[in-house]
Amino acid sequence: MTTQHRIKRGVSLYSYQYETFLRTMTLDDCIAHAAGLGARGIEVVSEQSFTGFPNVPDEQVAAWFASLDRHNAYAQCHDMFMDIKLYKDRRLNFDEMVASLERDLHFAKRIGCPTVRIIVNTPPEVVVACVPLAEKLDIRMGIEVHSPFHFDHPWILRYTEITRATGSNHVGYxxxxxxxxxxxxxxxxxxxxxxxxxxxIVEFILQAHEARVLPDYVIMDVRKLGGNPVDLQMAETLRHNIWSNPRRMLEFMPWIFHIHAKFYEIDETGKEPAIPYEEIIPVLIEGGYDGHLSSEYEGQRHIEDAFQVDGCAQVRRQQEMFKRLLGEQ
Incomplete structure (x- = not known):
């Protein structure tokens, strides 16, 4: 595999959600750990990292920049959320959704992030309405193509059609x-x-997943096998945990601004047993991707009932895997 590329490494501070919640790591600790691994591009979930978001005091923002400077890191991506069901009796209307996204664009500018991750449930019309502000602030908006969505999903195809028509290079994925x-x-x-x-039944579900059997059929068969509620809950996860072809990214590569390098564990062999990064990274190199691979550890919620969570060790393992796959010394 060629190592000629411009891919950069980063970390989403979401990876340290467990440690942040338990207050065993501060925001500065998280930035220090990521930067210490050479993953200097920092992605932030502002609700997690800033007290009182979106009304964040100036001193917190100053401390954020001081921490980035201290650890030779830089702000890369701000993750926004569209709380469409904010009110009990109604959903946000169009103008309110636009105002919410515009608020996040302004905050991203305030903390120095050149990219905003747009949560996938954001209507594309709302994104289009915010293109003029994004261009004015020079911030790129990328909708998160997140399982069970994929690049050929009707919702993403609709987003592509509507946003691509703007001709803006500030909207993508x-x-x-x-x-x-x-x-x-x-x-x-x-x-x-x-x-x-x-x-x-667990073994049956595993085999069905490997065979790419439609989840509805698997769920139906688990019921026929007399599966208990936990068996059915496991079968239901097949709806969300999909396999699509990484090569589909090639068509969209000019508009891919950032990548969430989701992982659930890096095992002792240095591999993610579920997500084949050894297949994914060559596609990114082939397509000329020049953005960040941002570690996003989400295995903690699946082991916390029985094991000590160590997000730092897991992020370190993934970053070591990236260095190997990217040909870094």
């Missing part, structure tokens, strides 16, 4: 590598077994 679940994640399997799943 942030693919989440969780749409490339080639093998059922072992941490999922083990958690369901601890919860009381039937071993024979």
């Amino acid at each position: 942030v693919p989440d590598m969780g749409m490339y679940i080639k093998h059922y994640p072992p941490v999922f399997r083990d958690r369901f077994l601890r919860m009381g799943a039937t071993p024979k």
